[in-house]
Amino acid sequence: MSSKRSTQDSGREVSAGGVVVHDGKVLVIVPTRRAADGSHVLGLPKGHLDEGETVVQAATREVREETGVEAEPLSELGELRYWYARDRRRVAKSVFFFLFRYVSGDPADHDDEVLEARWMGFAEAQKALSYPGERDMVARALVICEQDR
Numbered sequence: 001m002s003s004k005r006s007t008q009d010s011g012r013e014v015s016a017g018g019v020v021v022h023d024g025k026v027l028v029i030v031p032t033r034r035a036a037d038g039s040h041v042l043g044l045p046k047g048h049l050d051e052g053e054t055v056v057q058a059a060t061r062e063v064r065e066e067t068g069v070e071a072e073p074l075s076e077l078g079e080l081r082y083w084y085a086r087d088r089r090r091v092a093k094s095v096f097f098f099l100f101r102y103v104s105g106d107p108a109d110h111d112d113e114v115l116e117a118r119w120m121g122f123a124e125a126q127k128a129l130s131y132p133g134e135r136d137m138v139a140r141a142l143v144i145c146e147q148d149r
Contacts, residue, residue: 012081012092016059017046019141020071022102025119026138027067028129032115040115041130044137046095055096063100067117068109071100077140080133097137099144 020027028042035041045066049058056073063071077097083090107117120128122142129135 012094013048014055015046015048015093015095016055016062016098017044017095018059018063018071018073018098018100019044019077019137020063020067020069020100020102021141021145022119025121026125026141027063027069027071027102027107028118028120028125029066029110029114030116031066032113035130042128043130044097044134045114045117046097056098059096059098060100064105065111066114067105068107068111069105069117070103072103074099074101075144077137077144080137082133095133097134099141 027045029045030040030042033041045063047058047062047066049055050061053061056076060071060073063069075098077099080095080097082093084093085091107119110117122138122145125138126135126142129138
């Protein structure tokens with residue numbers, strides 16, 4: 001599992017997140033920050049790296065903070081790359097996702113950056129998540145989970 005990437009990777013903004021699985025379900029969040037059109041987003045837990053963190057450490061911390069659960073990283077799922085606008089500038093972004101196994105905790109114990117954290121079936125999450133890249137990460141997680149049965 002790759003874990004040595006730092007906050008900046010070739011001038012790109014770098015974040016990390018996770019697909020937490022348990023009993024055939026995926027943990028999803030509704031962040032307080034809304035989409036550009038003002039709508040609520042259904043997403044996966046993710047966030048920026050703190051100084052000195054690896055991507056897997058950041059993903060583990062973000063999962064804990066945004067979902068209220070402890071989870072164990074199992075494998076790297078992949079990297080999403082995209083551009084977004086901030087202050088009328090284009091920003092390149094990479095988000096590294098990992099597959100996590102639920103260990104303990106309650107999704108109701110999430111931090112104040114999240115309106116709601118809840119379990120959702122794989123098939124429902126693949127349809128309901130707001131962003132295609134995150135739906136793809138859930139599909140990748142499902143393939144790995146099915147291989148491990």
